[in-house]
Amino acid sequence: MEEQRALAGFAALSQETRLRIVRLLVKAGPEGMAAGAIGEALGGASTSRLSFHLTHLEHAGLIRSRREGRFIIYSAVFATLAGLIAFLMRDCCDGHPDICAPVAAALSCSCEPSKDALHG
Amino acid sequence: MEEQRALAGFAALSQETRLRIVRLLVKAGPEGMAAGAIGEALGGASTSRLSFHLTHLEHAGLIRSRREGRFIIYSAVFATLAGLIAFLMRDCCDGHPDICAPVAAALSCSCEPSKDALHG
DNA sequence: TCAACCTCTCAAGATTTGTTGATATATAAC
């Protein structure tokens, strides 16, 4: 991932509504959610506001959309999330994995609900 | 990590100069770098501008500072980086690790220079 | 104490970003 793309990604995640949308879609997985359902889960954002943020996120490559009948379904793009993390941590610690081990630990923890020390 | 802290973190990372500073300090490791050295590496940002962004990053908890004589040394706070990633990916995929595995792969790759598929 | 050095603070102006309300497009049902 190049710098400009990473900047767009972090900027997209730096706004309350958008961060909530991404987290919602990360939980939802590949199936995704309809725009309306996202708006409901977020508790009543106006459609124009929601659309503004969804467009912003899609343009940043963090989410993607597909049409299903009247609905537009959004889902998280995990490759972009992975790219952001890799960009941030690339060449970390000058090749001393022990230093950034906690970062890796935090992530594997998220993927395995049983070890929930960091879930609270 | 709570939402407001995560938002502050992503906002801090969403600006070109600040993202470069963080990546520089991630590479530098716990030893860190003096403010002046950071400014030089970034290629001539004015001291007030540099100080503005360093303060912003420190306030977001992404970096920390210590004084050494005339110099102020900044270093990355890896726990905060870990927290951001964990916050973003928490409860991902409704408990199906296979879906977000690429994210974990991207990170472990960063920590082990030998597997450099994502380093280019 | 003085001079040199390193870094921070402040105020003003320019730029970017987010919200609102009205309107437009697309699909589905009758």
Added chain:
DNA sequence: GTTATATATCAACAAATCTTGAGAGGTTGA
């Protein structure tokens, strides 16, 4: 084909953010 549903677009205003330039705080060594 008309109406209802779902979502996107646009323009205007409000608010947050970044840069610049001037100046001030500490620290060191003579």
